[in-house]
Amino acid sequence: MRPVRRDEIVDYQTYNDERDAFRSMIMAIKEPRRIHLGEYLTFLFETTETTRYQVQEMTRAEQTVKEADIQHELDTYNELLGGEGELGCSLLIEIDDEPVRNDKLVAWRNLPAHLYAKLEDGTLVRPTFDERQIGDDRLSSVQYLKFDTRGRTPVALGADLPALTIEQPLNPAQRDALATDLAG
Numbered sequence: 001m002r003p004v005r006r007d008e009i010v011d012y013q014t015y016n017d018e019r020d021a022f023r024s025m026i027m028a029i030k031e032p033r034r035i036h037l038g039e040y041l042t043f044l045f046e047t048t049e050t051t052r053y054q055v056q057e058m059t060r061a062e063q064t065v066k067e068a069d070i071q072h073e074l075d076t077y078n079e080l081l082g083g084e085g086e087l088g089c090s091l092l093i094e095i096d097d098e099p100v101r102n103d104k105l106v107a108w109r110n111l112p113a114h115l116y117a118k119l120e121d122g123t124l125v126r127p128t129f130d131e132r133q134i135g136d137d138r139l140s141s142v143q144y145l146k147f148d149t150r151g152r153t154p155v156a157l158g159a160d161l162p163a164l165t166i167e168q169p170l171n172p173a174q175r176d177a178l179a180t181d182l183a184g
Helices: 012-033 048-062 067-078 098-107 172-183
Strands: 034-037 041-045 086-093 115-119 127-129 142-148 154-161 164-169
Touching: 012 034, 012 041, 012 048, 012 172, 034 154, 034 164, 041 172, 048 067, 086 098, 086 172, 115 127, 154 172
Parallel strands: none
Antiparallel strands: 034 041, 041 086, 086 142, 115 154, 127 142, 154 164
């Protein structure tokens, strides 16, 4: 996936003028790349366009004008993109009830190592993940993952943590979107 370049980021005032149209386009891109796994897990597969959107939203929210700060946002969000043959995503652990969320984030501390993308031949591809998102006793509710599928399109996502065993087949629109991303 091609990283977002500095020349693709407009100043926050110009972005604000174009935001509604840009946001509509991005929501359409995100739709097939938002994959729910069970009740609590949502995978958001990133593209160059969705990453550009994240940078624009941050520079808008913070009214960023310093080049070093804009570059920092680019560097941060470009890390979410997969390299050649990889799919990069954010995993959101979405639990509204705070006590339940706290319990699950402790119980699921090893979740990233138990996630997988399943390929058509049954191969399970485990993600690499940002270990900074895992504390000594609990997991962060946002995880950054990369699945090195070697360019092959997953047919399902799953988890095989003893406390959370689940698999979700991908629908044709989801498989097509991820295949497009892998093709570059």
